[in-house]
Every structure is written in C-alpha cells, then in structure tokens.
Amino acid sequence: MPGDSSFWMFDFFGKVMPIFFVVVVGIIAVSVGRGLLQWGRNNKQPVLTVDSRIVSKRTEINQRHTHEPNDQMTSHTNTVYYITFEVESGDRMEFPVSGKQFGLCAEGDTGRLTFQGTRFKGFERRMRFAGEVEAGARYRNYERL
Numbered sequence: 001m002p003g004d005s006s007f008w009m010f011d012f013f014g015k016v017m018p019i020f021f022v023v024v025v026g027i028i029a030v031s032v033g034r035g036l037l038q039w040g041r042n043n044k045q046p047v048l049t050v051d052s053r054i055v056s057k058r059t060e061i062n063q064r065h066t067h068e069p070n071d072q073m074t075s076h077t078n079t080v081y082y083i084t085f086e087v088e089s090g091d092r093m094e095f096p097v098s099g100k101q102f103g104l105c106a107e108g109d110t111g112r113l114t115f116q117g118t119r120f121k122g123f124e125r126r127m128r129f130a131g132e133v134e135a136g137a138r139y140r141n142y143e144r145l
Contacts, residue, residue, distance in 0.1 A: 017141035020040045022055070025089050038117075038118065039049075041117055041118075042116055042117035042118060043116075043117075044117075045116050046116070047114065047116045047121060047124045048110075048114070048115060048116070049113065049114045050087050050088065050112070050113055051087070051088055051110070051112060051113075052085040052086060052087045052088075052111065052112070052113040052123075053085065053086050053108070053109070053110045054083055054084070054085060054086075054105055054106065054108065054109045054110075055084050055085070055086045055092060055106050055107065056083075056084040056107060057081075057082070057083050057084070057102065057105065057106075057107060058081075058082050058084075059080065059081055059082070059102075060079070060080040060082065061077060061078070061079050061080075062077070062078045062079075062080070063075060063076070063077045063078075064076045064077075064078075072106075072112070079090040079099070080096055081096065081097050081098065081099055081101070081102035082094050082096055082097065083095060083097050083102065083105055083120075083123075084097065085103070085123075087113070093113075093115070095115065095118070095120035096120065097120055101120075101122075101123065104125070105123060105125065109125050109126075110125070110126045111123055111126045112122050112126075114143050130131055
C-alpha cells in the first residue's frame, strides 16, 4: 500500500523525539545542579582578604543572532570581564568582575583582594605615587618636567 510507507516517519519521531527531549532536559538539569553545587560550596568557604597583584585582564564577548517573525534579524552581545590576580604564594586566581571594576583596575596594580571560594568580593587598590617605583619598572617621572 502506498500510504503505509509514510507511517515510518511518525514512528521514527514517536521514538526519537522523547529521547531528544529527555537528553535536552538532562543537560539543563545537570547545568543547574552544577551551578547550585558551586553556589553552596562558595557559601561554605570563609571570606578571605589577601595581598595580591593584577597580572592580566581579559574579556569574553558572546554574540547571538536571532531571526524575528517579520524577517528582521536582531543581534545581542554580552561581554564578560575577567581579572587574574596573583597572591603572595604565587598562586593565580581568575574571577569574573563587573565592567566598572574591570575599568578601574590595570595590570600591575597591587592591593587587597577579597574573595569567597570562586566568588569575587572586591579589590582595594594600593595607590602608587609618582616617586614610587617598582623594581624593574620603566616610567617617566613627570615631576621633573
């Protein structure tokens, strides 16, 4: 019969779509679970404040394009800012920070880093003045001009 050959498609989707749905829901559940576990671990950690130095800064830009029903395309961009700190022991830690905090900090800045687990709490810069020079640093002394 010519009509019987088209039923394979409905049988295929009837078996594959539930599996696909379970896999997608499983991925979402695992992601949410990992986020909740990390949040709980951070809450159990003490809030620490240590001397540190900023060794690098970077950004991660995510862009998403969507097509609207009226054939228009929209673009959404999200920027995540990261700062890497080096503590006195030589260990390095990278934290996502706000754009404001990112803009206020520069590589080489020293100060007091406050964090809780993997959660950035703040950075209080130690101010440097024109007469202060770190070993090996090259700068122009503007006071002599």
